[in-house]
Amino acid sequence: LYPKSPTILWFRKSLRIHDNNALLRATQVASQLYPIFILDPYYINPEKIGYQRFKFMLECVKDLDKSLRKYQSRLLVFYGEPVTVIERCCKAWNCAYLCFEKDTDIYSRNRDKKVLERMKELGIQCLVESGHTLYDLDILITKLSGQSVPTQMTGFLKLIEQVGPPPRPIEHVPTIPPLNELGNVDCSSVPEIDDIPGYSEFSSECNTCPFQGGESVALERMQQFLKREDWIVKFSKPHTSPTSFDPPSTTVLSPYIKCGALSVRLFFWELKRVEDSHSFKTKPPTSLIGQLYWREHFYLLGYTTPNFDQIQGNPICKPIPWEYREDWFLAWERGQTGYPFIDAAMTQLKQWGWLHHLTRHVVACFLTRGDLWISWEKGKDTFEKYLIDGDWSINAANWMWLSCSAFFTRYFRVYSPIAFPKKYDPQGNYVRYFLPVLRNMPSKYIYEPWKAPLKVQQDANCRIGKDYPFPIVDHEEMKKRNIQRMMQVFQK
Ligand code: FAD
Secondary structure, eight states, X not given: OOOOEEEEEEESSOOOSTTOHHHHHHHHHEEEEEEEEEEOTTTOOTTTSOHHHHHHXXXXXXXXXXXXXXXXXXXXXEESOHHHHHHHHHHHHTOSEEEEEOOOSHHHHHHHHHHHHHHHHHTOEEEEEOOSSSSOHHHHHHHTTTOXXXXXXXXXXXXHXXXXXXXXXXXXXXXOOOOOOOOSOOOBOOOOGGGSTTTTXXXXXXXXXXXXXXXXXXXXXXXXXXXXXXXXXXXXXXXXXXXXXXXXXXXXXXXXXXXXXXXXXXXXXXXXXXXXXXXXOOOTTTSHHHHHHHHHHHHHHHHHSTTTTSSTTOTTSOOOOOOOOHHHHHHHHHTOSSOHHHHHXXXXXXXXXXXXXXXXHHHHHIIIIITTOOOHHHHHHHHHHHXXXXXXXXXXXXXXXXXXXXSOOOTTOOOOTTHHHHHHOTTOHHHHHHOGGGTTSOGGGTTOGGGSOHHHHHHTTOOBTTTBOOOSSOHHHHHHHHHHHHHHHHHO
């Protein structure tokens, strides 16, 4: 049906060669295949995308380039507006096809709309394949027969039950044609982060993330977890520890899935294989497969709900009258609230670019309905900047959840920044690791150092108010006040 012609394969998220529908399609139609990656100025902004996140993404890009080189091909890297870059490339290489994977977040949808329109004008055929989610979200939408997407997990599980299991991953990597003729096109090879304008001034002190990006690391990491069959079949999300960090108590596959360095369908079917060989297994939504369903559900909601990442114009988000206090927000963001668990978590966020799910819960609750009464939109932006797994729909959905703006209504359940971590880590090892200033504080005071007598503070080499801040708010007082406020919102 499709005569072979020069073809561009535009890598955006699916930074892998395994189970890649767009790659498969491209190899089927290409007489000459041009794999490209565009460094879009929209993303090159350290105010928006933090160092760790950018570095992790570039590591994935680099690993992809390495894989393509095994086939005598390579990744051609461009800087610039995607529409302009693609148009230039199509003309230079005389391309008939442009292949890419479907993206569903709002920026990507608008970007792709522009690209699709321009390609139509130029007579270039776009072949768009689904692959970043378990299901093609447009197919799930047709199954809704005009009804809106369920906001509860039970409704979502019913929906996918109707559809059946997701498609299986592609079994083999297709043969990728060698790249011979480049013509007169100005492209570069994959840059180092220090070569990227805006990021070069960060010193190597920023190299604090223990996770390396790339498809090969992702596949290896997944394989290591798959060996732990007993752990997989007993996995139950609420029973993993937020204070474990060496190693963390969950898979930390999220950054790889986010960049598409790991195919979510491959991970799903590998988990299914393990589950099927055991009679006992936990069930969605708490099982590991259940976690992938949360992802899918939030992607579908993000795709179909207008203004999903904000309060205004978002039909599923309660308009809670948040208030903004810059000093409190900055204290939270900078890890200076005086609550060691919150501050350790915010330090981990910046150093690692990753936090355990329940740790995300605690800091999100603290910023919003728990203590500071600041809008979830502010917290979402901070997470978006620093998380190496920062993912538009999952991030917004979870922030709405934690702030009781959508999905979750038990506003009287507030996380204590003291009692909650103490349950998992009475010695405070997590705090001591991420906040070295509190390293010598006795365990009795590790979560409430302001209660330590002056002599104890002096012996621990940490005087409160000088070396580490006093709490910016009284948690118990704030909690009571904010529950009252939430009650009023819910009564309305
Ligand atoms: P595992 O427990 O090993 O789970 C396996 C995979 O399931 C994850 O890699 C992830 O892809 C998916 N998953 C797990 N939990 C969730 C969840 N609650 N919602 C959707 N998918 C899930 N996750 C992101 O990937 N990107 C984000 O930007 C993000 N922002 C969040 C913001 C807040 C306020 C909260 C509370 C949670 C957020 N999460 C986000 C969800 C969750 O915390 C992470 O996916 C998880 O902690 C990643 O660690 P893991 O890979 O070890 O997870």
